[in-house]
Amino acid sequence: MTQKSPLQKTATSFAEESADEPHHEGGFRPDFDIDLTRGGPRYGEFIEEVRTFMDRVKAALPSEELVAEVIDELKVLNAKLDEVAIDEWRAPSGGRIDLPARGNITLPPYEVDDAGEEGVHARLTFRRYHLGGNNAAHGGQVAVAFDDLMGMAGALGSKGITRTAYLTVNYRAITPLDTELKLRSWVDRMEGRKVFLRATLHNGETLCAEADGLFIKLKPGQP
Numbered sequence: 001m002t003q004k005s006p007l008q009k010t011a012t013s014f015a016e017e018s019a020d021e022p023h024h025e026g027g028f029r030p031d032f033d034i035d036l037t038r039g040g041p042r043y044g045e046f047i048e049e050v051r052t053f054m055d056r057v058k059a060a061l062p063s064e065e066l067v068a069e070v071i072d073e074l075k076v077l078n079a080k081l082d083e084v085a086i087d088e089w090r091a092p093s094g095g096r097i098d099l100p101a102r103g104n105i106t107l108p109p110y111e112v113d114d115a116g117e118e119g120v121h122a123r124l125t126f127r128r129y130h131l132g133g134n135n136a137a138h139g140g141q142v143a144v145a146f147d148d149l150m151g152m153a154g155a156l157g158s159k160g161i162t163r164t165a166y167l168t169v170n171y172r173a174i175t176p177l178d179t180e181l182k183l184r185s186w187v188d189r190m191e192g193r194k195v196f197l198r199a200t201l202h203n204g205e206t207l208c209a210e211a212d213g214l215f216i217k218l219k220p221g222q223p
């Protein structure tokens with residue numbers, strides 16, 4: 001049997017604990033259908049190739065001929081993928097919690113080392129396609145990382161599904177590309193449906209950015 005990641009273990013116990021609660025049709029739908037077979041065993045490799053493609057696009061100075069060639073090849077691939085398009089709840093991208101960043105191509109790839117009520121510890125690497133300028137990550141990409149991993153800590157800490165009401169990011173030092181960084185997110189306090197979260201992003205001992213946010217626990221059926 002394959003080893004479960006920390007996130008898989010937490011997700012399984014979370015799903016068991018909430019099994020008796022009313023089915024939630026809103027928000028991010030916490031009816032954890034943890035089907036890690038979707039997309040097959042090479043799905044993670046597929047997503048990684050897409051990320052590498054974005055890196056290459058960002059870094060390339062292609063000739064006119066190469067641009068035309070790539071367009072033609074992409075059209076073929078896009079047509080093939082269009083044939084298998086499906087709704088968001090069943091698409092593996094974002095739901096494969098066994099993969100970096102749940103197989104979501106729009107997130108910086110991260111690995112969760114620990115996830116529970118105490119918070120989330122993750123390692124993440126911004127890459128060429130996250131470039132803001134002068135070899136530093138784009139500030140919006142840093143905010144995306146905070147939003148997702150604070151949302152995860154909010155879900156685990158509040159045992160519910162939350163949406164971001166506000167997210168404040170303070171950028172303290174340049175966030176380098178191609179460097180493994182550590183992101184920690186945790187619930188600071190809860191007041192009813194209001195979940196106040198904090199998070200930090202470190203490169204070694206250097207604090208690159210920190211965030212505080214308010215996430216609201218959604219009511220059943222709330223979008």
Ligand SMILES: CCCCCCCCCCCCCCCC(=O)SCCNC(=O)CCNC(=O)[C@H](O)C(C)(C)COP(=O)(O)OP(=O)(O)OC[C@H]1O[C@@H](n2cnc3c(N)ncnc32)[C@H](O)[C@@H]1OP(=O)(O)O
Nearest residue numbers: 007010011014147148151152155163164165166194214216
């Ligand atoms: C391991 C287990 C599985 C793990 C695997 C799953 C992990 C999965 C991770 C996914 C992680 C994705 C994380 C992405 C999260 C997004 O990015 S969500 C997208 C961005 N956010 C949005 O689109 C939200 C848009 N806004 C809204 O929908 C609504 O305004 C909200 C936020 C839901 C709140 O509306 P509401 O429910 O009607 O609440 P409302 O009564 O207005 O306010 C409730 C309270 O909050 C206060 N409040 C609301 N907004 C604000 C504000 N902006 N500032 C201050 N106070 C506010 C109100 O004043 C009120 O306070 P009290 O009067 O109760 O003291």
